[in-house]
Amino acid sequence: MRISFDWLKTLISIDQPAPAIGALLTASGLEVESLEELEGTPGGLRGVVLGTVLTCERHPDADKLSLTTVDVGDDTPRQIVCGAPNVAAGQRVVVALEGATLHPSSGEPFKIKKSKIRGAASEGMICAEDEIGLGNSHAGIMVLDTDLPNGTPAADYFGLGSDTVFEIGLTPNRADAASHYGVARELRALLGQPCHLPEVSGFTAPTAAPANAIEVVIEDEGAAPRYAGLLLENVQVGASPEWLQRRLRSIGLSPINNVVDVTNFVLHELGQPLHAFDADQIAGNKIRVKRATADEKFVTLDGLERSLKAEDLVITDANGQPLALAGVFGGKTSGVSEGTTRVLLESAYFSPAVVRKTAQTHQLKTDASFRFERGTDPNMVPVALQRAALLLQEVAGATIAAPVVDVYPTPIAPTTVRLRLSRVDRLIGQHIEPARIRQILTDLEIDIAEQSSDEWLLTVPAFKVDVTREADVIEEILRIYGYNNVALKPHNSASYLAQFPNPDPEVTRVKIAALLSGQGYSEILTNSLTNSQYFEKDGEQDASLVRILNYNSIDLNIMRPTLLYSGLETIRHNINRRQRDLKLYEFGKTYHQNENGKYQEKNKLVIYLTGNASGETWQQKSEKAAFHDLAGAVQQVLAALGFGGAASQPVQHPYLAGGLALLVHNQPLAQFGAVSPSVLKQLDVTQPVWYAELDWDGLVRKYKPTLAARELSKFPEVRRDLSLVVDKTVTFDQLQQIARRTEKKLLQSINVFDVYEGPNLGEGKKSYSVSFTLQDFTQTLSEQAIEQTMQKLIGQFEKQAGALIRK
Template sequence: MLISYEWLKQFISTDKLAEEIGALLTGAGLEVEGIEQYDRIKGGLQGIVIGEVLTCEKHPDADKLSITTVDIGEAEPSQIVCGAPNVAAGQKVVVATVGAELFPASGEPFKIKKSKIRGAASEGMICAEDEIGLGASHAGIMVLDTNLPNGTAAAHYFGLQSDSVFEIGLTPNRADAASHFGVARDLQALLKTEANLPNISAFHVKNNSAPIEVEVRNTEACPRYAGVSISGVKVGESPEWLQHRLKSIGLSPINNVVDATNYVLHELGQPMHAFDADKIAGKKIIVQEATEGQTFVTLDGVERKLRATDLMICSAEEPMVIAGVFGGKKAGVTEETTNIFLESAYFQPEHIRKTAQGHGIKTDSSFRYERGTDPHMVIFALKRAALIIQEIAGGEVTSEIVDVYPQPIENFKIALNIDRVHRLIGQYIGVERIKSILTDLNILIEGESESHLQLSVPPHKVDVKREADVVEEILRIYGFNHVELKPNLSASFLAQFPHPDPEVLKSTISNQLSSQGFHEIMTNSLTDSKYYENGTENRDESLVRILNYNSEDLDVMRKTLVYSGLETLRRNINRKQKDLKMYEFGKIYWQENGKYKEQTQLVLFVTGNTAAETWRQPSGKTSFYELAETVQNLLVKLNARNFTTKPTEHAYLADGITYLKNDVTVAHIGLVNPAVAKQADVKEPVWYAELNWEYLTRNYKDNAVFEELAKFPEVRRDLSLVLDKTVSFEQIKQIAERTERKLLQDINVFDVYEGDKIEAGKKAIAISFTLLDKQQTLTDKTIESTMSRLMQQFEKQLGAVIRK
């Protein structure tokens, strides 16, 4: 949301710099993400001043040039060569000083430099209006009638001071601040001054010759609807002041009537709509729901199919506007319009949100209506807009204000416990300070006792309905920075901390991964539904959809961390960072049997080379085994040692394995399916691991067991087995552990061969077995007996051939 500082100062008096105001607003919850300069004309006349021609003589070597001396407020006059025929001594003129950049009405911008013109030095330029972008005339230099001191900025003389425009990241709960006056209300409390509404006392009804009847058939969706007729308007271009107000916040002027309604929307936060009154059939407006499947052409020329839940503003014969969202093509204001009906209404936010989302339409009106507007502002804004239209487009008010408001919306009633305010803030700030802040925020104190305040909160504060909300309002104005940190921090808790502390465990695992060269990433929980539905019409009913998304690329909660990680990989790969090892702790979301669910996962991504190339050792491509080693080390760290594996069936992996602990899936690891990677525009092979973090932390037991070092030596024996290619190491390991439970300490693969020296469809695996008896030294007889039993089982269960 863009807010003009000069416009803001129409409501509140302050001499603070824009940067100071920005800091105040950010501290109060209206985060100022940036402050841009807006110039009414390009360049803002920087370096251009008012000067006085002291002398003017003909150039000795050029008949059409004059050599002048000009006082521009500096210690010495400047000599300027001028080619204008009307330059003369004694004139007040506009001077572009050396270094100034000019943006002429036509042609390219250029800078003023010290130069010599036909041998005469020139230190500046005396300007015509087209040369500085003020107009099109090039008949001669501008001669001013002013007593302003020499050296005064030309922008000051022409009233073209630059404006500062705040870019505010408005959060959904701050609908009350979605306008210049809304922001001024916060500054009223922050600066301890008064935010003044515009004066509308000049509004009066000339006669009642052009009334429009209004009937609201759905008062739940439209609790309040008001309007007034204005006759004899002349639609045309808006005056400069209005055009520049709108341009400063990024809007393009359309015509004086439409511009006036847009102006009031951004001034007061109340959306407006102007109808061509002569196109309202039957001189009647009906607010009702649409007919299912009915077509309607909006202002952008798009034919839309309406739904039965869409609220429409209709004439006696046909729909004219999608209420609160978008106007129709037929009843809009054009250059031929002479009579208008001006609408101002309050719509129930949920109805507008569903309609806007259903049609995929985002407008300034729907942005405000779907978050909640002020029902008390409806009539004031109507009068304000009518006065502006009369001022810039002429016309007379030719009807009484019609105001259909069957059930007035009351203020929110809240009992505020004073002790709880201090407890939640964490600091005693005093009852009088609390009352002062509430009053400055236009929250009425209707009653007071020793322990409570009875409050009446105006409905424009749509998110202040509970005691905790009021405390938040108090704290943001009091200032988070004013809450002191005590030397000894303490707090009260509703429940005991779990053991172990998940955050401590998370930090431990993060340190382990970071020490292995992994970088932690944090990605958005919102993502694009196209990843899951891939442009098909088959809706994935398990997706958690966002009802009021601001971007079509962020319309669902992520169902997997795969795509957000791939997007991060793509961003880095596109910037020539191709050797990547990343991890993320994050939540995934889905629906199941009508209930929303979420789960925390730890995921790892590896792509590119294992390490940077050096002269000592070439670098190879990352592989499954390196990531598998990392995952197994994590599982051991999390005391999930005795895991089993099986081929993975993970939806996003082309190949890999799944780790299980007590028949519960604790991890997946494998190659991201190339088709999945392609969706995120990643062309490199990506190895991916996914750990069930919630299960692993829930079942983690910090019960480290310490054992005395073995008194007797370990023994290693190796076997070379020829097996079918389909036999996995997990199968070999399980057979070995079942066959020898006491002595077998470790089993490891140290070589694998597949080639033309063995039978097709076979592989040779070299395996080491570590044996240990903790009670005595192993004898050759025991070792041979153990190895013999192992070989027999491998031959029997796997059809292995033991290579001697």
């Protein structure tokens, strides 16, 4: 949501700069995501001021030039050479000072420098309107009629001052702040300054209805509790004045015409959506607010024909012909056009649930539906209508032709909430004086209907749709009081010591994230929504997919069953921008639906590796990422969690072209390998990708942090090597497990340092060159003990793996 600072200042007095106001709003819960400076014209007319021509003489060396002295508010007048034919002494003019950069209506910007023109010094420039980008005329300099002092910035004179726009990340519960007036109300409580609604006291309407007045009938009061309409005549549809266009552009809206612009202006000023109908297109001069007929066809303003649902709320004419989807979108035939002269202004309060369902069903998200879905203020309906009518009188020459029709059969009562002051202190954790609480509630327009020493009965206005409970009121008090004003205790301590056997999952995650980041991996965060077409097989989709019923995009219509595809989208995005060497990891959830229709969430840690594993240097060439680069990262994660030396086994993974699983307590909690070429082709990824998926829930559940320490051995370790010829089906992991089962005391580590395959080994054979590190922590190993250990290992390799020992 965009909020103009200048616009805001028309509703509340603010004497602080925009950054300070942004920080104040953020601290109260209206998070200002960014501040954007807007200039009324390119360059903002910086360095351009008003001046007075004191003297004007012909240039001694040029007949068409004049030599002038100009007072620009300094102690010393400036000498300026001017070529305009209409320059004369006594004129009030626009002067660009030395150093100013001008942005003309045509051509490139240019900078004003001190120069000599035909031998005469010139210390600035007297400007024509095209030279400062305010018009196209170059017939002469601009001559002003003003009493403003010399040196006044030209931007102030022309009303082209810069503006600051707040980009506010509005949370769904803060519908009360979805407008400039809503933000002004918030600042009233934060600054202690009064805010005010735009003046509508000048609104007058006829007391008697004319023959062509519009009748309003609400046929579904639950869906439309309040509906007001006002008939305007003699409307001249055309372009809006510059001030109105400038207001709309400041918040990112494009001006359309004066009627539509006024409805948009009032919506963003007061938070109340309005709609303008061409009154001549309303058959029978009657508005009916009713539910639609199932499968009824309706062409909306965007030119699309839509099939209505029976639960849709529509605005129709006397014949039942739809004119608009209530609170969402208008109809093409009833919209305001250049030929419109009679306008019916609509201002209403619609049920948030009804509007939300219609907007989701028809995939229509508008500024109006955004506000109606969250809840608008039913009491703002007549105020917004009067404000818009006065503006249309001003900008479109409209006349008010009939009394306001305001159908409000059952007024919406304010919410009543019981507040206990002791509960305020308990939830906030700090005592706040009752007088301060009273002031905050008053500034928030929450009235105290009854009160006792500890308990107050409050009346909450209808525009605060999210404040319905005592806890909500306390949150409102805390927001305005200030989270930062709640003091922390000087000492946080406990009266006992305890062991916490279960590790904090978040602390564990941070630990592993630091480990991977230290190895050069970058953490990514991808969307939990993905495309169901990724998971189609022969035109059929997996029944376990968790589908989104009200998705906004076909590309994001399910909850992801795996993190692989969103990660590959990130990899593709980077590869397409020539970032080919990637080491990435992500912690995230996957979502599944079991056979019983129950939903499951599972936490995963995934790792991606593609391109070169290391960069090219003068010492070594770059090397492509390989399986063992990824395996090393996975094993380090497991080792950090206390699962070093995990057993492995081949695994058939749906997205991998062959892979390996690491077992923790006989459970496969890590799977990794090369991503299948078919999956890479599906995602348009043009280079191999290595992928690992770890069951984070299982790892955290089994992880028991321990601190083990022992004295460094005083006795040396010994290394022995063996060359084992085995069948190709035998893995190094199998050999490692055999060795560790055979010798548990002396064997400290085992490592493979060479693998060889060749015709001299025989068909289906390969050779592992393996090193063994032996050490005894109580004595120096004797040659006899070493030999006995190695013979024992050799015997088991021959027996269990069918190994042949190469001499």
